[in-house]
Amino acid sequence: MDNKEIFNRIFPTACRYMRVNPLLVDEEFNLKSFKVFETLMENVRFKGQHEYISVEDLMNVDKELTGKSEDLSFYLEGCTEAVVFATTLGVNVDAYSKKLQSRDMSLAVIYDSLASALLEFYTDEYENGLSLGAHTFRFAPGYGDIPIELNYIIIDALSISKKIGIYKSSNNMMLPQKSMITFCGLGKEVAPTCAHCIRLNNCSLRKEGFRCYNS
Numbered sequence: 001m002d003n004k005e006i007f008n009r010i011f012p013t014a015c016r017y018m019r020v021n022p023l024l025v026d027e028e029f030n031l032k033s034f035k036v037f038e039t040l041m042e043n044v045r046f047k048g049q050h051e052y053i054s055v056e057d058l059m060n061v062d063k064e065l066t067g068k069s070e071d072l073s074f075y076l077e078g079c080t081e082a083v084v085f086a087t088t089l090g091v092n093v094d095a096y097s098k099k100l101q102s103r104d105m106s107l108a109v110i111y112d113s114l115a116s117a118l119l120e121f122y123t124d125e126y127e128n129g130l131s132l133g134a135h136t137f138r139f140a141p142g143y144g145d146i147p148i149e150l151n152y153i154i155i156d157a158l159s160i161s162k163k164i165g166i167y168k169s170s171n172n173m174m175l176p177q178k179s180m181i182t183f184c185g186l187g188k189e190v191a192p193t194c195a196h197c198i199r200l201n202n203c204s205l206r207k208e209g210f211r212c213y214n215s
């Protein structure tokens with residue numbers, strides 16, 4: 001897939017992050033975004049890692065944290081096994097993002113949104129390469145009521161820093177910043193939905209006609 005094809009696939013998602021309707025975007029903005037995307041692609045060094053883990057072991061990585069989440073139990077109910085994914089675009093993406101922020105904030109916002117969408121796209125491709133059979137959608141700490149702190153517990157539990165270089169930073173972020181920990185349960189199909197989300201009644205995205213997932 002060449003850069004243009006990847007761009008066309010991820011641009012609607014990047015627009016959603018920018019709270020822009022992709023159907024209303026003019027040619028000038030599209031071209032400007034594609035130029036930014038080409039620079040992004042020069043900086044990307046994608047790395048991915050996955051681990052099959054029993055749902056019991058996943059819930060036991062930190063019982064206090066996992067026990068707080070109804071969503072985790074809801075989405076993994078009936079699954080005995082899960083897959084944990086750790087993916088990153090690498091440190092060069094962050095370094096260029098900082099440069100851009102001091103030069104042109106509007107370009108930096110486009111770059112950041114495209115990078116987030118690209119990370120999702122590459123993670124989807126990585127997941128598709130595993131032929132998992134029936135599985136839930138991939139979700140992450142921070143989704144619904146799943147505690148964000150689980151990111152750091154999983155990074156340690158699966159030695160992710162050593163394997164692909166994703167670290168917890170001092171301000172509770174992940175480094176590189178365009179990194180994510182996600183997981184899905186195996187054995188049943190569950191698509192993302194707002195119906196079970198604790199933000200359903202006060203979700204600003206929904207109010208603007210967007211969703212936090214690709215529908």
Ligand code: SF4
Nearest residue numbers: 194197200203211212
């Ligand atoms: S769009 Fe809003 S309500 Fe729907 S799942 Fe995402 S955060 Fe929850």
